[in-house]
Amino acid sequence: MIPPPLPVLAAIAAAALLTAALAMMLRNLIHSALLLVLTWVFVAFFYLWAGAPFLAFAQVVVYVGAISMVVLFAVLLTRRHDPAKPTRPASLARACSALAVSGGAFAVLAWAVLQWRPVPGNPPPAEPSVATLGAALAGPQLHALLITGVILTATLIGAALIASPVEKPDSSQ
Numbered sequence: 001m002i003p004p005p006l007p008v009l010a011a012i013a014a015a016a017l018l019t020a021a022l023a024m025m026l027r028n029l030i031h032s033a034l035l036l037v038l039t040w041v042f043v044a045f046f047y048l049w050a051g052a053p054f055l056a057f058a059q060v061v062v063y064v065g066a067i068s069m070v071v072l073f074a075v076l077l078t079r080r081h082d083p084a085k086p087t088r089p090a091s092l093a094r095a096c097s098a099l100a101v102s103g104g105a106f107a108v109l110a111w112a113v114l115q116w117r118p119v120p121g122n123p124p125p126a127e128p129s130v131a132t133l134g135a136a137l138a139g140p141q142l143h144a145l146l147i148t149g150v151i152l153t154a155t156l157i158g159a160a161l162i163a164s165p166v167e168k169p170d171s172s173q
Contacts (some may be wrong), residue, residue: 009049016042029075037068054130070156077160 014050018040023035040063128136133165 012042012045012049033071033075037064040064040068054133074159112124
């Protein structure tokens with residue numbers, strides 16, 4: 001198999017990093033959540049570039065589809081923003097600590113990638129096809145998947161009920 005060109009990877013990585021950085025810098029939570037969804041789409045593009053179509057499909061279904069909706073609902077249900085009250089700007093100390101933590105995580109991951117060596121004598125495992133993985137998930141694991149969906153739906157409904165304003169009965173009648 002011919003490896004995909006590296007400029008495509010560079011473009012995908014740059015787009016994912018740009019949308020993630022913009023999502024962190026914007027003050028509007030809805031815009032940040034939508035940019036986070038776009039970041040997840042670029043991660044799915046990376047999986048396609050790397051030759052993992054099932055992971056790309058799972059990324060789109062789980063993160064772009066489900067998790068993004070939960071994030072948007074959570075933001076919309078829990079946000080109590082008073083436009084007259086100014087928000088505190090991000091502090092330099094928080095930005096520096098975020099850069100230090102992310103730099104440390106990047107250093108650990110880079111060290112692990114650079115230290116990796118294949119084990120001699122072990123053949124790589126056979127890659128299952130997307131159809132095989134889908135059949136395994138939709139076959140014996142179907143009930144667990146459906147129960148998880150019901151639990152997540154009940155959780156979202158509960159969050160909506162908790163976050164909704166309580167109307168006080170009118171005592172003037």
